[in-house]
Structure formats: C-alpha cells, structure tokens
Amino acid sequence: MQKPRPFIGIIGAGPAGLTAAYLLSNAGLKLVIFEIEEHCVGGISRTVMYKGYRFDIGGHRFFSKSQEVEDLWTEILPDDFLTRERISRIYYKGKFYSYPLDAAEVIDNIGKRQAALTFASYLKAKLFQISSPNNLEDWLTQKFGGRLYRMFFKSYTEKVWGMPCKEISADWAAQRIKGLSLSKVVRNALFSANFMDLGKGKNRSKVIKTLITSFRYPRLGPGMLWEAAADKIQDGGGTIQMGTRVIGIERKESGMWQVEFECNAVINKVEVDHLISSAPLGWLIQTIHPNLPAEALEAAASLSYRDFLTVALIVRPSVSFPDNWIYIHDPELKVGRIQNFANWSPEMVPDPAMACYGMEYFTSTDEPFWKQTDAELISLATQELEILRLVQPGDVVDGAVVRQSKAYPVYDDNYSACRNILQETIKKHCLNLHVVGRNGMHQYNNQDHSMMTAMLTVKNILADEQKYDVWKVNQDAEYLESDSKNES
Ligand SMILES: Cc1cc2nc3c(=O)[nH]c(=O)nc-3n(C[C@H](O)[C@H](O)[C@H](O)COP(=O)(O)OP(=O)(O)OC[C@H]3O[C@@H](n4cnc5c(N)ncnc54)[C@H](O)[C@@H]3O)c2cc1C
Structure with a gap:
C-alpha cells in the first residue's frame, strides 16, 4: 500500500x-x-513601502x-527581473574609491608613497604567514597586508559586527570572501569585463561574489x-x-x-x-x-545576533549620486552603508524627480541607538548625508525608519x-x-x-x-x- x-x-x-x-x-x-x-x-528580504517609496532591508542583489x-x-x-550594472564606492578618510577597486584611482587617492608602503605591507604579510589564522584580523592581514586591511576592511567590518576584528571568527571571511586575493582584485580592476563575464558556458561557481559587476533585481x-x-x-x-x-x-x-x-x-x-x-x-x-x-x-x-536599522530618506536631489550603494568606512560616521534605491530600479520611487536613500546602521537592540525616536534617527541620518556632501541642506524632505532585529547571526x-x-x-x-x-x-x-x-x-x-x-x-x-x- x-x-x-x-x-x-x-x-x-x-x-x-x-x-x-x-x-x-x-x-x-x-x-x-x-x-x-x-x-x-x-x-529580511521583504520590500517596505512608505508613501509610494519602496526600499529593502539593505539592498538585496540577486546573484x-x-x-x-x-x-x-x-x-x-x-x-x-531587471539586470543592473553595479556602481558602488567606498568612502574613507574624506575620499571615494570605486569598489571593485580601480588601482589607478587608489594610487591617485593615497599618493605614490603610501601606495608603495601598502604594497610593501602586502609583501611582508605574504612572506611572514600566520600558520592558521583563526580571527578575522589575522585572516585579512595575512591575505592583504596590514595597510590594506586597515583601509578597506577593518572599520566597516567592525561597524557591521560591533566588535573588534580580533574577536570575529575567521570563518566569516572564509565563507564570504573565500577566493578573494589582491591579485584577483588587481586582475579584476584591469580586466573586469572579461573576468566577470557570465556568458553561456562560463563557470558561475568560480566567480568572486563581492566583485560581481552586474546582478539581477526585481523591478x-x-x-x-x-x-x-x-x-x-x-x-x-x-x-x-x-x-x-x-x-x-x-x-x-x-x-x-x-x-x-x-x-x-x-x-x-x-x-x-x-x-x-x-x-x-x-x-x-x-x-x-x-x-x-x-x-x-x-x-x-x-x-547571538547583530541588529540593523535603515533610515529611508526621501530626497529632492541636487547632488549627483550615481551609485547603487556606498560603503562608509570612515569611523567618524555612524552610518555603515547608503543605498540609492532608484538606481536599483527606477520604479522604487514614485516620482522620477525624487530619490530615496537608505542609510544603514548596524546596531543592537540593547544599545541606546536602537531606542532613539524615528525623528532623532532621521535627523542624524540627514546630518551624516550632508557631511558626506551627498545632499545639500534642504534636499531631504521626509524619512521613515525600519528596525530589523536579528539581521546577522554573529560568528563569535x-x-x-x-x-x-x-x-x-x-x-x-x-x-x-x-x-x-x-x-x-x-x-x-x-x-x-x-x-x-x-x-x-x-x-x-x-x-x-x-x-x-x-x-x-x-x-x-x-x-x-x-x-x-x-x-x-
Ligand atoms: C542588510 C542585509 C543585506 C542583505 N543583502 C542581501 C543581498 O544583497 N542578496 C541576498 O541574496 N541576500 C541578502 N541578505 C540576506 C537575506 O536577507 C537572507 O539570506 C534571507 O532573507 C534569509 O531568508 P530566511 O527565510 O532564512 O530568513 P528570514 O528572511 O529571516 O525569514 C524568516 C521568517 O520567519 C518568520 N518567523 C520567525 N520566527 C517565527 C515564529 N516564531 N513564528 C512564525 N514566523 C516566524 C520571520 O518573521 C521571517 O519572516 C541581506 C541581509 C541583510 C540583513
């Protein structure tokens, strides 16, 4: 039977x-x-709607x-589904860097002397390998050298997790950026179109996710x-x-x-x-x-978990913001990442003259920051956007806050x-x-x-x-x- x-x-x-x-x-x-x-x-992959503006709990790439x-x-x-070209940058010490990195732009931003020191610190890390790094700081320093680690990984990662990279398990990096190396970053910077080509017959499993140059997104x-x-x-x-x-x-x-x-x-x-x-x-x-x-x-x-909140600011833009998102590595600013949702899909905003910027904050439900009123959070997010010169005073016309508890499972x-x-x-x-x-x-x-x-x-x-x-x-x-x- x-x-x-x-x-x-x-x-x-x-x-x-x-x-x-x-x-x-x-x-x-x-x-x-x-x-x-x-x-x-x-x-966590839902889309929230506020007065006709749509936004994600963190921009969600489909790849x-x-x-x-x-x-x-x-x-x-x-x-x-739309196919979107990725435009993203890193903001660090008052300067914007394209990400995936553009080698010439990095040298231009930091100067030839700093660039030589950065390369020397990379070579040093390669020569004196730690036998089996088990925390994130050692893992990243070994992979990229101390200087690159401090410029492009440390502060952002510590904002996300709310703890020093020394206390984060190396498993996280092994899972998220396995396969990423300086040589691949440079190769990608030089030959990005070919390197990331996903045409028929190409092996998707070899792609480094953090470097993809296009992705899909529902309209x-x-x-x-x-x-x-x-x-x-x-x-x-x-x-x-x-x-x-x-x-x-x-x-x-x-x-x-x-x-x-x-x-x-x-x-x-x-x-x-x-x-x-x-x-x-x-x-x-x-x-x-x-x-x-x-x-x-x-x-x-x-x-344990890390929590997350996004302040969606409705903006009448007077400053160019071509990116899908920008990582804010600068430790002086509390915001971790900024999304420009109209660049993910124009239909995310009801009026083409307007924009919606998602100011993303990594936090914990027991921090006073989590308990701030929506008005306080909107005011802080607006100030930070002005400091970044991504808006001018008066551009932000409205805002909404969405709190997402347990956004990240913590790897301690x-x-x-x-x-x-x-x-x-x-x-x-x-x-x-x-x-x-x-x-x-x-x-x-x-x-x-x-x-x-x-x-x-x-x-x-x-x-x-x-x-x-x-x-x-x-x-x-x-x-x-x-x-x-x-x-x-
Ligand atoms: C900031 C951020 C950015 C991200 N960006 C991307 C990205 O670019 N691309 C990507 O692919 N992924 C991204 N993700 C990851 C993605 O959001 C998750 O992988 C995905 O949502 C996990 O799906 P899930 O079904 O496992 O869990 P969840 O999305 O957490 O869904 C679980 C559901 O269970 C419900 N639930 C929980 N407890 C109960 C209960 N007791 N009774 C009834 N219902 C319950 C919850 O309400 C929830 O709806 C991102 C995540 C974050 C936080």
Whole structure:
C-alpha cells in the first residue's frame, strides 16, 4: 500500500520557508506556513513601502553561483527581473574609491608613497604567514597586508559586527570572501569585463561574489519575488497563515510534530509530519518540548545576533549620486552603508524627480541607538548625508525608519562549537524536524544559500531519506553551487 503523502508545517515566510513551500506545493504536498508578520512576506528580504517609496532591508542583489537558484528566481518571476550594472564606492578618510577597486584611482587617492608602503605591507604579510589564522584580523592581514586591511576592511567590518576584528571568527571571511586575493582584485580592476563575464558556458561557481559587476533585481524590489512566490503557493493549495506566531513545538510519541501558534490572541495547535523551521535556531531549540538535553539548551542560549536599522530618506536631489550603494568606512560616521534605491530600479520611487536613500546602521537592540525616536534617527541620518556632501541642506524632505532585529547571526569564538552541538542534537533527537535558512541555521546565508537549504530539504522529504546534508551549504563554498548532483 502506498504511504499517505506527508503534511508539512513551515515556520517563516522568508526566502527559505517560501522556497520550501513552493517546491512542496509543486510536488502536490499539503502544507501550512506560519508567519508572524501580518501583511508582508519575504522576511529580511521583504520590500517596505512608505508613501509610494519602496526600499529593502539593505539592498538585496540577486546573484547566485547556483544556476538552479537563478532558474528558480526566473520561474517564479519570469517577466519582472531587471539586470543592473553595479556602481558602488567606498568612502574613507574624506575620499571615494570605486569598489571593485580601480588601482589607478587608489594610487591617485593615497599618493605614490603610501601606495608603495601598502604594497610593501602586502609583501611582508605574504612572506611572514600566520600558520592558521583563526580571527578575522589575522585572516585579512595575512591575505592583504596590514595597510590594506586597515583601509578597506577593518572599520566597516567592525561597524557591521560591533566588535573588534580580533574577536570575529575567521570563518566569516572564509565563507564570504573565500577566493578573494589582491591579485584577483588587481586582475579584476584591469580586466573586469572579461573576468566577470557570465556568458553561456562560463563557470558561475568560480566567480568572486563581492566583485560581481552586474546582478539581477526585481523591478519593485525583492519583496516582489516573494509576493509572487506566496501567490503561487496559495494557488497551488498551500496555506499561508499571516499574523501567526509559533509559540510551542512538541515532539509527539507518534513521531509527529505538534505546533502551537497564536493568531489574534487566539491559541491553536496542529500536528504535522515534517516541520521545517527558518525561525532563529536558538529560539527553536529552547522552544521544543519535551526539553532537549541541557547541553543543547545552553548552546542555544549562547547564540547571538547583530541588529540593523535603515533610515529611508526621501530626497529632492541636487547632488549627483550615481551609485547603487556606498560603503562608509570612515569611523567618524555612524552610518555603515547608503543605498540609492532608484538606481536599483527606477520604479522604487514614485516620482522620477525624487530619490530615496537608505542609510544603514548596524546596531543592537540593547544599545541606546536602537531606542532613539524615528525623528532623532532621521535627523542624524540627514546630518551624516550632508557631511558626506551627498545632499545639500534642504534636499531631504521626509524619512521613515525600519528596525530589523536579528539581521546577522554573529560568528563569535563560541558560535561554531555551539552550532555543532545543536546540529548533532537535531540529528539525534528531532527526526523530521528540518532547519533551513539564515537564522534558522545560524549561518551567514544570503537568499540563494537560504533557498538552497530549503531546496535540499524538500528533496530529502520527497525521497524520504537524508540524501543531502544541508549543513554543508555555504560551509563548503562550492557544495552544490555548481552541480546539483553532489550528494552528502
Ligand atoms: C542588510 C542585509 C543585506 C542583505 N543583502 C542581501 C543581498 O544583497 N542578496 C541576498 O541574496 N541576500 C541578502 N541578505 C540576506 C537575506 O536577507 C537572507 O539570506 C534571507 O532573507 C534569509 O531568508 P530566511 O527565510 O532564512 O530568513 P528570514 O528572511 O529571516 O525569514 C524568516 C521568517 O520567519 C518568520 N518567523 C520567525 N520566527 C517565527 C515564529 N516564531 N513564528 C512564525 N514566523 C516566524 C520571520 O518573521 C521571517 O519572516 C541581506 C541581509 C541583510 C540583513
């Protein structure tokens, strides 16, 4: 007799949860998604709208080394992707540097003497290698030399993480900028068109993501893709329960998972055969009943996050701002990055004479900065934009603030050991519970990696066996990015 088709519960309507639901509904499975947000799908990849102006929670580039992910984006949103040329710069000590770097411009900005010292510091780092650097400062200094590290990595990275590079695990760099080297940066600066050519037959997996010169973007922002995915899931019979917070998860003796959820102050329960979670891993482990072993609860409690807020300023521009985004390395300014959303897609602003600049601040919910009023934050962001001379006084006409907690899973000294404990605990005690995505796995995943973990999870569920190891996605940078037949 054929086994009945399983019923799947999914926590979160972000990229990971929606990808899983989309593929499961295509395969004819019954599913329900629980999402805290009342109206907006997409999680951190949503698009927020304020008085007709649209903006991202941090500009979201669509680029994947995996053709399978790229194809899925196209399948979900066939007619609305733009291909954008990237223009981005770094602001450091009062000067703008193109990024990816332009060697001649760097020499021009810092002068020939500084350039020679910078190159000497690079050679020194290459001659006196640290055997196995385990913190970010050592990793980057070894790779680029102390001077380049201080100019182009230190201050920005410390703004993002809110801690010294000495205390950040080298895993982060190994994951994010693996493959990047000075020679590749220089080669890219000299031959960028050929180096980044992604034409047919070219190997996407060899591309250095941080240097890509073009990317795709939905014409109404990333939320447009996720709204289309949500519509298709519902058309296929899937249920998305918005405004619904999962508050309890219980392992039943039958092997099913009971999910307790709250919607409009009413609490309900449902049993599912498989539970897919993109909610923060630490929370998940602490929510499961009966309690998981004390060691796992302790590891779960020690995972930490970095929070993020964006101040979207509505501007009547009188100064040229050709970039998609600018990194602000200068430690004197609190802002970390600035997005110019009309340059991502002209349809992000309702009036072509206007602009919307996303001033991005990396912070923590327990810092006083997070608790400042919207008016205070808009005033600070406006001042900083004026200091940068990207606007003149009077250009900023309005603004809105969006706070995003748990934007970044933190990679401190502890995280890797804790995550290993949780990974083993799930394998041992939680059959048919699948963790996916960014916070879901406490992994610095972009949309494509978050989606890939969901895609592999669905393959595992449909095959009724653990064919693929989702923990390898984005750990081993090439895992499944070039060849989807690669199994665990
Ligand atoms: C500043 C910034 C810039 C970025 N730029 C890019 C980029 O350029 N390109 C790119 O590809 N990626 C980018 N990313 C990464 C991208 O946002 C994430 O990879 C992606 O959103 C992760 O998807 P996810 O589904 O795993 O998690 P999320 O997007 O976090 O979605 C999880 C969902 O689960 C819901 N949820 C959580 N707990 C519960 C609960 N108890 N009950 C019900 N629902 C719950 C949340 O409300 C949320 O909607 C960026 C991220 C940041 C912070």
